[in-house]
Amino acid sequence: MKARLTRWFTAMVGLFLTPATLANELRLNMTSGATDMSQTVYDLHMLVFYICVVIGVLVFGIMFWSILRHRKSRGVTPATFHDNVKVEIAWTVIPFLILIGMAVPATLTLLELDNTDDSELSIVVTGSQWRWHYNYLDYDVEFQSILATQNEQTYGRLPKGENYLLEVDRALVIPTDRKVRFLITSDDVIHSWWVPEFAIKKDANPGYINETWTRVNEPGIYRGVCAELCGQGHAFMPIVVIAKKPAEFDAWIQEEESRIAERRAEEERLLDMEMSMDELMELGQNIYLSQCAACHQPNGRGIPGVFPGLVGEGVSVGDRNAHIDIVVNGSAGTAMQSFRASLSMSELAAVITYERNAWGNNTGDRVQPADIHNFIQGNQ
Amino acid sequence: MSTVVADSHDAHDEHHDHKPTGIKRWLFTTNHKDIGTLYLWFSFIMFFLGGSFALVIRMELFQPGMQVIDPHFFNQMTTMHGVIMVFGAVMPAFTGLANWMVPLMIGAPDMALPRMNNWSFWILPVAFLIMLSSMFVPGGGPAFGWTFYAPLSTTYSGDSTALFVFAMHIMGMSSIMGAINVIVTIMNMRAPGMTYMKMPLFVWTWFITAFLLIAVMPVLAGVVTMVLTDKFFGTSFFNAAGGGDPVLFQHLFWFFGHPEVYIMILPSFGIVSAIIPAFARKPLFGYASMVYATASIAGLSFLVWAHHMFTTGMPTFASLFFMYMTMLIAVPTGVKVFNWVSTMWRGAMTFETPMLFALAFVVLFTIGGLSGIMLAITPVDYQYHDTYFVVAHFHYVLVSGAVFSIMAAAYYWLPKWSGVMYDEALGKLHFWCSLVSVNILFFPMHFVGLAGMPRRYPDYALQFADINAIVSVGGFLFGFSQLIFLAVVLKCAMKKGEKAPAKPWEGAEGLEWTVPSPAPYHTFDTPPEVK
Numbered sequence: 001m002k003a004r005l006t007r008w009f010t011a012m013v014g015l016f017l018t019p020a021t022l023a024n025e026l027r028l029n030m031t032s033g034a035t036d037m038s039q040t041v042y043d044l045h046m047l048v049f050y051i052c053v054v055i056g057v058l059v060f061g062i063m064f065w066s067i068l069r070h071r072k073s074r075g076v077t078p079a080t081f082h083d084n085v086k087v088e089i090a091w092t093v094i095p096f097l098i099l100i101g102m103a104v105p106a107t108l109t110l111l112e113l114d115n116t117d118d119s120e121l122s123i124v125v126t127g128s129q130w131r132w133h134y135n136y137l138d139y140d141v142e143f144q145s146i147l148a149t150q151n152e153q154t155y156g157r158l159p160k161g162e163n164y165l166l167e168v169d170r171a172l173v174i175p176t177d178r179k180v181r182f183l184i185t186s187d188d189v190i191h192s193w194w195v196p197e198f199a200i201k202k203d204a205n206p207g208y209i210n211e212t213w214t215r216v217n218e219p220g221i222y223r224g225v226c227a228e229l230c231g232q233g234h235a236f237m238p239i240v241v242i243a244k245k246p247a248e249f250d251a252w253i254q255e256e257e258s259r260i261a262e263r264r265a266e267e268e269r270l271l272d273m274e275m276s277m278d279e280l281m282e283l284g285q286n287i288y289l290s291q292c293a294a295c296h297q298p299n300g301r302g303i304p305g306v307f308p309g310l311v312g313e314g315v316s317v318g319d320r321n322a323h324i325d326i327v328v329n330g331s332a333g334t335a336m337q338s339f340r341a342s343l344s345m346s347e348l349a350a351v352i353t354y355e356r357n358a359w360g361n362n363t364g365d366r367v368q369p370a371d372i373h374n375f376i377q378g379n380q
Numbered sequence: 381m382s383t384v385v386a387d388s389h390d391a392h393d394e395h396h397d398h399k400p401t402g403i404k405r406w407l408f409t410t411n412h413k414d415i416g417t418l419y420l421w422f423s424f425i426m427f428f429l430g431g432s433f434a435l436v437i438r439m440e441l442f443q444p445g446m447q448v449i450d451p452h453f454f455n456q457m458t459t460m461h462g463v464i465m466v467f468g469a470v471m472p473a474f475t476g477l478a479n480w481m482v483p484l485m486i487g488a489p490d491m492a493l494p495r496m497n498n499w500s501f502w503i504l505p506v507a508f509l510i511m512l513s514s515m516f517v518p519g520g521g522p523a524f525g526w527t528f529y530a531p532l533s534t535t536y537s538g539d540s541t542a543l544f545v546f547a548m549h550i551m552g553m554s555s556i557m558g559a560i561n562v563i564v565t566i567m568n569m570r571a572p573g574m575t576y577m578k579m580p581l582f583v584w585t586w587f588i589t590a591f592l593l594i595a596v597m598p599v600l601a602g603v604v605t606m607v608l609t610d611k612f613f614g615t616s617f618f619n620a621a622g623g624g625d626p627v628l629f630q631h632l633f634w635f636f637g638h639p640e641v642y643i644m645i646l647p648s649f650g651i652v653s654a655i656i657p658a659f660a661r662k663p664l665f666g667y668a669s670m671v672y673a674t675a676s677i678a679g680l681s682f683l684v685w686a687h688h689m690f691t692t693g694m695p696t697f698a699s700l701f702f703m704y705m706t707m708l709i710a711v712p713t714g715v716k717v718f719n720w721v722s723t724m725w726r727g728a729m730t731f732e733t734p735m736l737f738a739l740a741f742v743v744l745f746t747i748g749g750l751s752g753i754m755l756a757i758t759p760v761d762y763q764y765h766d767t768y769f770v771v772a773h774f775h776y777v778l779v780s781g782a783v784f785s786i787m788a789a790a791y792y793w794l795p796k797w798s799g800v801m802y803d804e805a806l807g808k809l810h811f812w813c814s815l816v817s818v819n820i821l822f823f824p825m826h827f828v829g830l831a832g833m834p835r836r837y838p839d840y841a842l843q844f845a846d847i848n849a850i851v852s853v854g855g856f857l858f859g860f861s862q863l864i865f866l867a868v869v870l871k872c873a874m875k876k877g878e879k880a881p882a883k884p885w886e887g888a889e890g891l892e893w894t895v896p897s898p899a900p901y902h903t904f905d906t907p908p909e910v911k
Contacts, residue, residue, distance in 0.1 A: 030763055055750065062721055091714065092715060113759050129536075154445055210692075228529075230532065232451040234836060304519055306452070
């Protein structure tokens with residue numbers, strides 16, 4: 001701890017001496033990031049910071065000089081002046097000019113930052129409690145991205161890994177050297193998609209779409225977080241972006257397209273076959289823990305008054321079709337979202353089966369992918 | 381009066397200070413000094429309560445991982461900490477100071493509307509009982525932050541939202557009534573000769589604050605009502621699926637919210653403008669420009685709200701407008717700081733506790749103001765927004781700003797209120813402990829915010845661990861330092877201390893120092909002449 005403190009202290013001092021080098025290593029300053037835009041933003045930040053430091057040093061310097069010199073204990077007699085029009089005009093006009101000096105580069109940067117024209121790739125980013133969903137508009141590729149850090153690390157039963165709370169099961173992949181446009185929205189509450197190294201932070205508003213963009217220079221892994229309070233999982237929906245060279249990206253996206261097509265075919269095949277209870281329960285438990293447990297809790301008991309429990313109450317032990325309906329379509333006016341788009345037929349079947357049989361619910365019901373398929377067909 | 385032949389009426393006058401005793405005195409009081417005392421004690425209790433919630437937050441954030449509480453309760457703590465500190469601690473403290481000092485400063489016998497004054501105080505504890513009881517509702521209390529953004533506070537909140545809304549309504553009513561009372565008092569009850577431009581700056585800043593309150597509290601009432609009907613009665617003000625817009629909530633909230641933050645700082649300017657000349661033994665520099673600067677800040681406060689919303693996806697021209705307007709606020713605010721420094725310049729300063737807090741206010745508030753300029757720059761705000769950099773910024777202006785000024789005011793006027801001098805040694809100890817700990821608490825937050833730690837996170841990545849540990853230590857030091865303040869105030873309340881003269885501060889100016897200490901129950905029955 002002592003070594004840490006010393007290191008931290010040196011860094012504090014260092015920030016004021018050689019901010020660009022020392023502080024960056026120790027992450028005490030804003031990142032200059034991985035794009036030209038983020039470098040511009042960083043430079044603007046440092047410019048305004050230095051101006052503020054200079055103003056602060058001047059004002060506090062005069063004030064402390066006065067405190068040292070103009071004290072009664074030194075036997076001074078107080079002056080009686082209380083007005084000076086010239087001085088007052090000066091300290092109204094000079095700050096105004098300084099502000100204009102800051103506003104000019106700020107305006108130019110903002111105009112560039114808000115310009116999403118001529119993008120080469122568009123990705124829809126959808127926030128929902130508490131995960132991100134990515135959809136490549138120009139390709140048939142979409143997937144969810146969920147926190148990969150185990151619960152045990154959070155609750156101290158396992159040591160915390162290097163990327164604690166900054167790792168996901170599936171990262172967003174984008175190409176370098178291409179202008180990538182992000183279309184940001186939300187399924188439920190407001191989230192905010194923030195990757196510091198791209199200098200992008202944009203709110204995900206339900207029912208509306210926001211635009212932003214980036215052009216990454218170097219391949220690499222960039223990590224971000226949700227920046228708008230979105231409920232109890234707010235700290236647990238990180239963002240990981242992998243930037244690949246354009247050729248590698250093209251290969252990746254093709255592979256991904258064919259993988260997703262294969263999976264669809266597999267789904268079709270599954271419609272004709274029965275999954276065993278064990279298969280359903282095993283898959284269902286995995287899906288439940290990653291998709292449902294944040295609200296309904298791993299033990300299925302929910303949070304009284306906020307998220308309903310599933311043990312021995314509600315649709316989980318009631319009508320089977322009502323249960324399928326609420327999972328597939330969500331429940332209007334509540335936090336229960338629709339999972340039709342985000343889960344496959346077999347996953348939906350498995351998680352519903354799991355909920356109907358776990359924690360002593362023991363309804364004995366098995367829901368098959370074909371049941372889900374028929375339900376959706378019947379509803380359309 | 382004593383020369384008049386005694387009749388039954390005058391016999392009554394001899395028992396001038398007659399008042400009910402015990403609980404009835406406080407429940408039914410219409411006396412501005414009693415009501416001021418009630419407000420101040422209420423605020424003090426809320427300050428400790430809101431502070432203890434902050435300590436729960438800092439305890440959880442001491443280390444990465446979840447150790448003490450769960451994320452849902454963490455969100456309740458951040459929400460309640462904010463609500464209590466804003467509406468329960470800072471605002472009532474200023475209202476208490478206004479009640480005590482405005483009539484004394486303008487030579488009025490009481491507030492203009494004394495019965496309403498009683499009512500505006502007594503509904504406040506009721507509001508906070510409702511607010512606090514919401515934490516015991518199944519599902520827990522409000523967990524959507526003091527900014528209660530929809531739809532987190534509507535579709536996705538617990539049933540306690542109804543209590544939250546109702547409590548906010550009552551607090552708003554209390555504030556509006558208090559503000560009306562201040563305005564009516566100042567406009568009608570100034571002593572002969574007390575023209576507007578002779579009013580002490582504390583009176584001026586409160587006068588302007590009261591107009592802000594009347595302008596924006598109804599907006600808050602509107603927006604909480606919309607939250608209520610969206611959640612419980614099927615409306616869709618903030619629900620896109622029903623034709624509404626969640627961002628509309630933020631526009632309405634911040635149209636209230638930004639003037640609200642000035643409501644919490646303008647009276648501070650008045651306090652500091654009273655204390656610095658008193659201890660520099662030199663008149664305030666630029667009185668008129670102080671008044672105009674305060675009015676400009678108040679006016680601009682209605683044109684900057686969306687700088688809280690740069691990342692919500694506004695049209696670029698709107699972002700630019702709000703950026704320019706926000707930067708502009710630096711000009712009148714700068715004028716104030718320069719005026720204070722010039723007041724000190726070539727004065728003959730002494731450093732009693734009120735002066736120490738006022739000086740710390742000038743420095744630390746200015747640091748908060750400078751980080752405010754950084755935050756105004758829209759493209760960079762994309763990086764700062766919703767991080768600890770923002771948390772550091774508003775705690776510098778609110779804690780080492782507003783709260784320090786309230787403490788300065790308490791030390792400055794405690795002799796007038798209690799009739800005894802506060803314990804100077806304890807006061808200085810309180811100051812130095814607070815000054816050091818408040819900076820250990822809030823200064824490192826700038827760094828952890830720039831490094832990328834978002835606010836309202838119950839758990840965080842390992843790179844933020846060292847600074848969070850330091851911040852938490854600072855938090856506990858600051859919290860416990862306030863017990864010294866409690867001791868100082870209690871000693872004065874129990875009349876333990878040297879007897880205070882009518883004017884304990886050599887350089888102090890103003891009518892409040894012309895009445896004895898403690899100020900008698902009724903003052904200025906005959907208005908003083910102001911030359």
